[in-house]
Amino acid sequence: MKISYAEIDGFKNLSGISFEPDNDYNIIVGPNAQGKTNLLEAMWILSGCRSFRGSKEKDYIALGGNRMSSKIKMRDRVREQKIEFEMLRGTNPQKIIHLNGVKLKGTRALFDVFKCIAFIPDDVDIIKGSPEKRRSFIDMAASQLNPLFVVHLSKHNVIMNQRNVLLKEIMQGNAPASVLEVWDRQEAHEGSLISYMRNDYVGKINEICGRLYKTISGGSEELEIEYRSNVFKPEDFSRPCNDTVYEQYYQKLRDTEEYDIRTGSTHAGINRDEIVIKINGVSAKDYGSQGQIKSTALVMKLTQAEIYRSRSKESPVIFLDDVMGELDEARQRFVFDIIKGMQVFLTTPNESAILPEIEGKILRMSGGRIVDEQDCIPTHRQ
Numbered sequence: 569m570k571i572s573y574a575e576i577d578g579f580k581n582l583s584g585i586s587f588e589p590d591n592d593y594n595i596i597v598g599p600n601a602q603g604k605t606n607l608l609e610a611m612w613i614l615s616g617c618r619s620f621r622g623s624k625e626k627d628y629i630a631l632g633g634n635r636m637s638s639k640i641k642m643r644d645r646v647r648e649q650k651i652e653f654e655m656l657r658g659t660n661p662q663k664i665i666h667l668n669g670v671k672l673k674g675t676r677a678l679f680d681v682f683k684c685i686a687f688i689p690d691d692v693d694i695i696k697g698s699p700e701k702r703r704s705f706i707d708m709a710a711s712q713l714n715p716l717f718v719v720h721l722s723k724h725n726v727i728m729n730q731r732n733v734l735l736k737e738i739m740q741g742n743a744p745a746s747v748l749e750v751w752d753r754q755e756a757h758e759g760s761l762i763s764y765m766r767n768d769y770v771g772k773i774n775e776i777c778g779r780l781y782k783t784i785s786g787g788s789e790e791l792e793i794e795y796r797s798n799v800f801k802p803e804d805f806s807r808p809c810n811d812t813v814y815e816q817y818y819q820k821l822r823d824t825e826e827y828d829i830r831t832g833s834t835h836a837g838i839n840r841d842e843i844v845i846k847i848n849g850v851s852a853k854d855y856g857s858q859g860q861i862k863s864t865a866l867v868m869k870l871t872q873a874e875i876y877r878s879r880s881k882e883s884p885v886i887f888l889d890d891v892m893g894e895l896d897e898a899r900q901r902f903v904f905d906i907i908k909g910m911q912v913f914l915t916t917p918n919e920s921a922i923l924p925e926i927e928g929k930i931l932r933m934s935g936g937r938i939v940d941e942q943d944c945i946p947t948h949r950q
C-alpha cells in the first residue's frame with residue numbers, strides 16, 4: 569500500500585502540512601527538533617496502533633492548541649481509501665475517526681486498513697530491554713497479521729486487571745479465594761490461545777530472521793529466536809489447543825495462587841513469557857555487541873515487513889526514523905533491498921549520509937512545517 573496524500577495540522581509542533589508522497593522514497597530532512605519524527609508519528613497513528621515512541625494521546629494536540637488532525641489517502645491493490653483522525657482538546661480528549669467519510673467507533677478497525685512498520689533507534693530495546701519489550705514486539709507484530717490476536721489480548725488484559733484487583737481484596741480479607749476460579753478458567757482459555765499464537769509467530773520470525781541475519785552479518789553469524797512459554801514446554805505446542813491445554817494453564821495459575829494472593833499480582837501465565845534471542849548460541853541481550861544488537865533489531869523489523877507482505881500480498885508502508893544515517897553503505901543496501909517496492913518514509917538530519925542511489929521526494933522541515941519539497945535528487949547526491 570502507498571500513501572498518496574497526507575494532511576496534518578496541530579499534531580505536536582506540526583502545522584499546515586500537506587503533501588503528495590513519492591511512491592517509493594520520501595526523505596525527510598532537517599535539523600533536530602523540527603518535527604521529522606512527529607511527521608512519521610502523525611501518519612503512523614492512522615494505523616490504529618499506539619505511538620511508536622510511546623507518546624500519550626493527550627500529547628498529540630499541540631501545546632496551547634485546541635485541535636489536531638491527521639488525514640491520509642492511501643491506495644492498496646483494491647482501492648483508494650481515506651483515513652481521518654481528529655482530536656479536540658477537552659478534559660477527556662475525544663478521538664474522531666473517519667474511514668472513507670464514515671465515522672468509526674474506535675481505532676481498531678484501522679488495523680485492517682493501513683499497515684505500517686516503523687524502525688526507530690529505541691528498537692534496540694527489543695533486544696536489550698525487559699522481557700515485556702520483547703513480548704510487546706511479538707504481540708504487536710502478530711496482531712498486525714491476525715486481528716483475532718488483539719481480541720484475545722484485550723480479553724486477557726481485562727481478566728488480568730480484574731484478577732489482580734481480586735487478589736488484593738482476598739489479601740485484605742474482603743473476598744474468599746474461591747472468587748478466583750471463574751476468572752482463572754477464562755484466563756486459562758485466553759492465555760492458552762495467546763501462547764499458541766505467540767509460539768506460532770516466533771517460529772515464523774525465527775526462520776526469516778535467521779536467514780536475514782546471516783546475510784547482514786556476511787554469513788558468519790547465526791541468529792535464533794525462541795519462545796519460552798511460562799506454562800508450556802516447546803513440545804506441548806504440537807498438541808491441538810483444547811481442553812487438556814486449558815487445564816494445564818489453569819493448573820499453573822492455581823500453583824502460584826497463594827503467592828499471588830500474598831503479593832497482590834499474578835505470577836504465572838503469558839505475562840511471564842520470555843522470548844530468547846541468541847547470536848551464535850549465546851544470549852544477544854547479555855553478550856551481544858552494540859552492532860550485533862542494532863542489526864538484530866533491524867532484522868526483526870524487516871522480518872515483520874516480509875511476513876506481512878507475503879501473508880497479505882500487500883506491502884506495508886515503512887517508516888525509518890533516524891536510522892539509515894547510522895548504517896554503513898553495505899547495511900543500507902541490504903535494508904533497501906529487502907524493502908524494495910515498499911513505500912518508505914525516512915528521516916535524517918544529514919541527507920548526504922543516505923545512499924546516493926536512493927531517489928525520491930525530499931521534504932525539508934523547519935519549525936514543524938515542510939519548507940521545501942523537491943522531486944529530484946539534489947546535485948550533491950547525484
Ligand SMILES: Nc1ncnc2c1ncn2[C@@H]1O[C@H](COP(=O)(O)OP(=O)(O)O)[C@@H](O)[C@H]1O
Pocket residue numbers: 579580581598599600601602603604605606607627628629630631915
Ligand atoms: N504537544 C506538543 N506541542 C508542541 N510541540 C511539541 C509537542 N510535543 C513535542 N513538540 C515539539 O516537537 C519537536 C520535536 O519534534 P521531533 O519530531 O521529535 O523532531 P525531530 O525533527 O528531531 O525528529 C520539539 O521541538 C518539541 O518541543
Ligand SMILES: [Mg+2]
Pocket residue numbers: 604605606889890915
Ligand atoms: Mg526525530
